[in-house]
Amino acid sequence: GAVVSQHPSWVICKSGTSVKIECRSLDFQATTMFWYRQFPKQSLMLMATSNEGSKATYEQGVEKDKFLINHASLTLSTLTVTSAHPEDSSFYICSETGSSYNEQFFGPGTRLTVL
Amino acid sequence: KQEVTQIPAALSVPEGENLVLNCSFTDSAIYNLQWFRQDPGKGLTSLLLIQSSQREQTSGRLNASLDKSSGRSTLYIAASQPGDSATYLCAVLVAGSYQLTFGKGTKLSVIP
Numbered sequence: 265g266a267v268v269s270q271h272p273s274w275v276i277c278k279s280g281t282s283v284k285i286e287c288r289s290l291d292f293q294a295t296t297m298f299w300y301r302q303f304p305k306q307s308l309m310l311m312a313t314s315n316e317g318s319k320a321t322y323e324q325g326v327e328k329d330k331f332l333i334n335h336a337s338l339t340l341s342t343l344t345v346t347s348a349h350p351e352d353s354s355f356y357i358c359s360e361t362g363s364s365y366n367e368q369f370f371g372p373g374t375r376l377t378v379l
Numbered sequence: 380k381q382e383v384t385q386i387p388a389a390l391s392v393p394e395g396e397n398l399v400l401n402c403s404f405t406d407s408a409i410y411n412l413q414w415f416r417q418d419p420g421k422g423l424t425s426l427l428l429i430q431s432s433q434r435e436q437t438s439g440r441l442n443a444s445l446d447k448s449s450g451r452s453t454l455y456i457a458a459s460q461p462g463d464s465a466t467y468l469c470a471v472l473v474a475g476s477y478q479l480t481f482g483k484g485t486k487l488s489v490i491p
Contacts, residue, residue: 296477307481308468357422366410366472368479372422
């Protein structure tokens, strides 16, 4: 399967600041990557689909101006949480499909805590 | 809209027992179903993937079955070990899309 890394693994920030999370595909040129959010004891919820060289596709209810996604290369997608607030504290996980397109491989996740 | 339900939400068993985790989904138009393992504060590890045309998949002590018409899947773990303690997530891939829909998971504790 594909290997996906995320950086940082955890981050603590003050309310009102912006935080950037990186998702890297280490062994596959991923034209499509996915960003999920997981609140405690909840399901993973798809936030957006990141497309290399074009705009991301956001799920209903996800603010595109708050969660900025950039997929400038085939191996890197970034998620920037702008003007973060305590309610944005969550576990953010990215994934990519690898060569099979019908199986997703997940990164280790980033724990965001907004004070 | 696809919904995935996992029962039970939590399960505690003594070491060595065989156990079954359940997953149900509302829309049978799926491409495949995956079972994942998630350790606390960690990402997801894929355990088994069953294509919609398949009935079951096996990997070591794990066996997953799929009954697409009834919208159900089970994950069978044989001879459970303390190292199996984790949250197990079920997810279905909606046919014709990349979208994975997840259940809330079953938190398994295997007591030594």
